[in-house]
Amino acid sequence: MRRIVIGTEKGAYLLSASGASWTVEGPMFPGWKVTAFGQAPDGRHLAAVGSNWFGVGVHASQDWTNWSQMESAPSWPENQGRKMDQIWAFHTDGDRLWAGVADAGLFTSDDGAMTWNPVEGLNEHRTRADWHPGFGGLCAHRILMSGEQIWVGISAVGVFRSDDAGATWDAKNHGVPPVDAADNAAPPEVGYCVHGLSQDPDHPEKLWRQDHQGVFRTVDAGDHWERIENGLPAGFGFVMWRHPGSGRLLTLPLSSDENRVPVDGMLRAYVSDDEGDTWEIAGRGWPDAPQFTGTLRGAFDGDSDGQFCFGTTGGKLWVTGDGAETWEELQPAFPRIAAVRIIE
Amino acid sequence: MSVTVRLPRVLTQVVGIGPKHDADGHNLGEVLDDLFAREPSLKSHLLDEEGRIRPHILVFVDATRAGIDSPVGPHSEVQVLQAVSGG
Numbered sequence: 001m002r003r004i005v006i007g008t009e010k011g012a013y014l015l016s017a018s019g020a021s022w023t024v025e026g027p028m029f030p031g032w033k034v035t036a037f038g039q040a041p042d043g044r045h046l047a048a049v050g051s052n053w054f055g056v057g058v059h060a061s062q063d064w065t066n067w068s069q070m071e072s073a074p075s076w077p078e079n080q081g082r083k084m085d086q087i088w089a090f091h092t093d094g095d096r097l098w099a100g101v102a103d104a105g106l107f108t109s110d111d112g113a114m115t116w117n118p119v120e121g122l123n124e125h126r127t128r129a130d131w132h133p134g135f136g137g138l139c140a141h142r143i144l145m146s147g148e149q150i151w152v153g154i155s156a157v158g159v160f161r162s163d164d165a166g167a168t169w170d171a172k173n174h175g176v177p178p179v180d181a182a183d184n185a186a187p188p189e190v191g192y193c194v195h196g197l198s199q200d201p202d203h204p205e206k207l208w209r210q211d212h213q214g215v216f217r218t219v220d221a222g223d224h225w226e227r228i229e230n231g232l233p234a235g236f237g238f239v240m241w242r243h244p245g246s247g248r249l250l251t252l253p254l255s256s257d258e259n260r261v262p263v264d265g266m267l268r269a270y271v272s273d274d275e276g277d278t279w280e281i282a283g284r285g286w287p288d289a290p291q292f293t294g295t296l297r298g299a300f301d302g303d304s305d306g307q308f309c310f311g312t313t314g315g316k317l318w319v320t321g322d323g324a325e326t327w328e329e330l331q332p333a334f335p336r337i338a339a340v341r342i343i344e
Numbered sequence: 345m346s347v348t349v350r351l352p353r354v355l356t357q358v359v360g361i362g363p364k365h366d367a368d369g370h371n372l373g374e375v376l377d378d379l380f381a382r383e384p385s386l387k388s389h390l391l392d393e394e395g396r397i398r399p400h401i402l403v404f405v406d407a408t409r410a411g412i413d414s415p416v417g418p419h420s421e422v423q424v425l426q427a428v429s430g431g
Binding site: 029030031032049051052053054055056057067068069070071072073075076077078079080082083084 | 354355357358359360384385388389390392393394395398400401426427
């Protein structure tokens with residue numbers, strides 16, 4: 001692992017390894033939240049930024065260092081009563097760029113992030129009136145694709161799937177408890193709080209889900225979900241990551257909804273090598289001293305070489321270069337980390 | 345009729361423009377529209393989805409708090425300030 005870019009509550013930082021030490025450049029976008037990274041179809045890097053005063057913006061760069069703001073960003077039309085609070089995710093599919101945003105919705109750009117169009121089939125879904133925000137807002141934070149099929153994770157609404165390239169969408173949450181589970185009530189169509197979502201690209205019908213209500217998987221593209229928490233200290237958390245080569249799954253359990261820190265402060269990633277049947281602590285290098293800090297859903301990344309890293313709400317960065325066997329906490333400390341991307 | 349528009353540094357250094365701009369207009373809305381014509385990315389940072397000045401921004405014309413319809417005189421100075429908040 002040589003270079004990592006992180007987005008924090010106060011700007012972005014670029015970390016480069018030289019031997020055992022790391023150098024830090026930044027902050028880029030000083031004073032602004034940096035909430036997501038992506039790649040435009042032409043190869044430029046993208047950063048989503050946000051400000052409590054000035055709204056959101058999209059910036060592009062060829063080198064991760066010199067950035068220029070795009071003229072436009074996803075925006076809600078007038079008179080809808082919706083606020084463009086944050087860009088949570090980018091996804092590139094051929095010449096089309098997708099963005100997941102809060103207030104929850106999807107937007108696409110076919111001109112390299114110059115202009116954006118709302119995905120009406122999802123944004124104006126017939127259940128929209130029943131979409132309500134969770135603690136993190138009402139956000140579309142994860143986009144997965146395979147052919148004509150698209151999955152999007154929305155907090156606190158649930159997983160939606162389109163089988164026709166985004167024209168129409170259906171909620172896919174059967175088997176997951178809703179956020180407000182009433183005894184003996186029929187499961188609602190929406191009201192589920194998906195936190196993290198990952199997929200097997202060779203078998204796209206297999207997905208794994210870190211939800212507000214626990215850890216789940218599906219083997220039928222989301223039609224049914226089953227709970228898979230054997231070996232985990234808690235079901236709550238935000239991260240779900242699948243290594244594309246080995247199929248190894250990683251998550252970072254947190255105590256509970258009410259207590260969003262590791263159980264007893266024991267910060268550890270957990271891995272599963274059997275598609276989620278069982279989980280165990282990921283390797284070694286974890287601190288004995290309690291770490292009462294969390295990890296947000298966008299603050300985890302991995303690459304095909306077995307390198308992983310995650311950032312914490314306490315501003316620390318953890319890295320591994322050997323498939324999650326040996327972990328190291330980097331020394332620099334940053335503001336609350338919202339997004340992490342391994343560059344090379 | 346040219347007025348001077350001064351923008352806060354936390355905005356201009358990220359957008360990549362200078363803090364001081366000349367613009368034309370008879371009221372604040374016209375001045376901002378003239379500014380947005382040359383710096384389009386500023387619009388969504390200063391106005392919300394309904395075209396109103398964002399809630400945590402104050403705009404002053406010649407040291408008096410102004411709204412979109414406030415008149416702007418020849419050689420007025422428009423100052424955009426963001427709320428002092430956050431951790």
